[in-house]
Amino acid sequence: MEWETVIGLEIHAQLATKSKIFSGASTAYGAAPNTQACAIDLGLPGVLPVLNRDAVRMAAMLGLAIGAEVARRSVFARKNYFYPDLPKGYQISQYELPVVGKGQLTIDLDDGSSKVIGITRAHLEEDAGKSLHEDFHGRSGIDLNRAGTPLLEIVSEPDMRSAKEAVAYMKKLHQLVVYLGICDGNMQEGSFRCDANVSVRPKGDPKFGTRAEIKNLNSFRFVERAIEFEIERQIDLIESGGKVVQETRLYDPDQGETRSMRGKEEANDYRYFPDPDLLPLVLDDAFIDAARAALPELPDVKKQRFTEQYGLSAYDAGVLTTSRALANHYEATVAALGGEPKLCANWVMGDFSAFLNKDNRDIANSPVDAAQLAGLLRRLQDRTISGKIAKEVFEAMWAGEGDADAIIEKRGLRQITDTSAIEKVIDDAIAANPDQLAQYRAGKDKLFGFFVGQVMKLSKGKANPQQVNDLLMEKLKG
Amino acid sequence: MHEKTIAQLSAGLAAGEFSSEELTRAFLERVERFNPRLNAFITVTAEAALARARVADQRRQRGEAEPLTGIPIAHKDIFCTDGVRTSCGSRMLDRFVAPYDATVVEKLSAAGAVMLGKTNMDEFAMGSSNETSFYGPVRNPWDLEAVPGGSSGGSAAAVAARLAPGATGTDTGGSIRQPAALCGITGLKPTYGRVSRWGMIAYASSLDQGGPMARSAEDCALLLGAMAGFDPRDSTSADRPVPDYAALLDRPLDGLRIGLPKEYFGEGLDGVVAQVVEEAIAEYRKLGAETIEISLPNSRLAIPAYYVIAPAECSSNLARFDGVRYGHRCENPKDLLDLYTRSRGEGFGAEVTRRILVGTFALSAGYYDAYYLKAQQIRRLISDDFQRAFERVDVIAGPTSPTVAFRLGEKADDPITMYLSDIYTIAVNLAGLPGLSLPVGFAAGLPVGLQLIGDYFAEDRLLNVAHRYQQVADWHLRAPAAFA
Amino acid sequence: MSLGPAEVAKIAHLARLAIRDEDVPAYARNLSAILELVAQMDAADTTGVAPMAHPLNMAQRLRPDAAAEPDRRERFQAIAPQVEAGLYLVPKVIE
Structure with a gap:
């Protein structure tokens, strides 16, 4: 059976703001743990979020750059779940009404052709902190410096048909966000990362297969390898009579394989609802025009x-x-x-x-x-x-x-272009190699190169090569 | 001194009759003497209060005093106070010392008010009787076997018993107005967005609003003037000027149109309470007001909608209490799940647990539309009812609570009966309107409150309407005998 | 709508609340009563009614992008149950 792969990507781009999306704490990378987590980022009792204007401006710029509708009215929602790196017990995100609607990106393929990839939406949300698992006596340490960093989640249509296309799309989007100056694109620091939804189906089947989501791919190479592994895994599974289950998988770059995260997944029910601490985000013409004017x-x-x-x-x-x-x-x-x-x-x-x-x-x-x-x-x-x-x-x-x-x-690298000076060097070279001269004149043409080399050597490479060629040809004829 | 209102105390301070230090000491002595009977305070900050009082006296000497400079007040323990335990009435925050001040606390401090301490409250402001507090119930100064109402029961009892001339409260479904009514004081829930929520521990963010509790409308005007105003730290804060409420108190009521919603005078309203309220309304007619019967047809839907919206928001707002960064943490958690479930299970009491469960359920997959979305649609209907009414009337009046203060323990085991005691106050929160309760008499020896509801940002009008009544009646000056 | 003990246990897990077994029936009873109260909403016809999330018809205010918060880690961690090397400690997170 011939199989077709279907891939959609969710890309998280950290927006290049100075402060966090809902607080005035710095977003600079690499600070000592929890020194850039203010009361709001820590979710202290009684704190409230206020939205960063530049995060919104940057989202609008992306929307305009991909030819999408920038929503006049969008809404922030809470995604509720418990995790130690999520201080409030919910992530502020956008759910039903995102700030950026449908757009598209054209990718260039290796064979010189191009392909349009649909973008479903892009929405603003806050990043979580980090759990560190080094040795804390069998415990994990939580650093919330990253908590509250603005993210733009850009969701593609399931339009890609190979790992190569997925990488081409990701690279194109990476280039775009860096061009726009809305993301530093630093993948090692996690500024641009990707979740891939992968499924396979018999070629020609209009129905999508069951997809697996591969989380947290932070390099182009990992995306390609993880998807390729996953395609093969799913095909093998189906061909041996198994069934792909809808689940989240984690890519292990050391083993080069994806692994199920079923443990963490159990019955996620995020209970989204509009965040009552934030009002609807309303963008007027002036705001959108200013974002357009800022586009490079x-x-x-x-x-x-x-x-x-x-x-x-x-x-x-x-x-x-x-x-x-x-x-x-x-x-x-x-x-x-x-x-x-x-x-x-x-x-x-x-x-x-x-x-x-x-x-x-x-x-x-x-x-x-x-x-x-x-x-x-x-x-x-x-x-x-x-x-x-x-x-x-x-x-x-x-x-x-x-x-x-x-x-x-x-x-003293100035080229020698004076004919008499070059002639003198040629004369010296010929005089110093009488045997080679004799052989050349006896018909061994390929010694011409030898003489060129000798002339260049004597002139310390400064003789004009074209003139050397012309003059040498004459002189060797004798 | 404790018999005086804030306005009178302010005049006394200005005239040099006593210092803030003397005044503060007098109230601290009353707190020390009477609080064991009432349990109105969770934390008393005596030394800090005296220090602040001395600073206030110096400020007055420099000629820089404002009306509230040197006036002792109490803060509901829901407002974060820098360096002082902020418990929210919960075991969860029993040892939580807030690292910052709420805007309300900051503003009142800036005006020179002196904090005596933090008042008792229903746990996380969830309750109507002050019986859900981790620190035990507050008692009603008019009858120690009765509840003071809730959730701002400690503030209401403290003011009624003259342990503080004024206090802050918060109102999500009636938590300022209902205890004010049950304790015989004046309390105002401002328009949503009028008072900053920064530093006010959230119960239901789209309903919560802080406000003043004091003996008179005039005192509430002074307190609100200092508490209200735009706060860039609160996205829901209204960016509009704060009127000089005190200066607007004396406007005559001639031609005032008072709407009487027929739904607020029907079944469920105690007969004696109804009679006392009718008498107060008759008094308003004498003052030149006209009364008009109106209808708020969706009133009966307010409680059902509230018990979806408030628990839904609370289930999310209280998720941050997880034992990781602050607050109660269980002993020796065996894994992450155990840390979460036991810390939260031990930290929260039964009513908070109930509301978190209801809210979690209402938002869960498959139920959102039937519960949350439906409740928000009903919220719109209720709000529209009020807007239609305000086309015909200036203020709406009715009972604050269907009964006077009930017995301690009487409704503690029956949440539904307890919820119904907020039947007249909850709709105001859903609509986001301002509401005020003022004492208008007694039934069976316990105070009865009249609720006045105004259009958005009409706090000045409500205070004015209450104040004019208080010029011809003295219910707000009556003190419970045991605390005279 | 009425909830049984199993459903209460499921919701309690979602809300990360440990409830003693002996308390579950009472919660189930109370929750069912609350849902019954809430069910009164069904009587209202809300066809075409726009849901109201906020009392005031205001739009979100935008804050200038300025990093102004000082480092207050010491103060914040003074109230933390368990910290080490500037990190909040929790039982091992398994991924």
């Missing part, structure tokens, strides 16, 4: 513009618009150089990105800025240096030795 150029639009404005291939435009910072760096380089968009693209995608990766830096902390990179490319363009030398200069710039011109001067 979105990734797809930017990519399209790069192909048109700079004549780049779709692939290059895609790479350069991966992040706003990279795209900005590229455009600043082109502007500083005053043209040569393809040359700039090659360098930004090439050495520049490679060095960032190697040093594990982001663009904001790059030792080479756009003006410096343009300075280097200008010397390449006016043939002051060769491409090979340019790489050396770039490395020196990266190491903090100064601008391209200073390095070229200091290291």
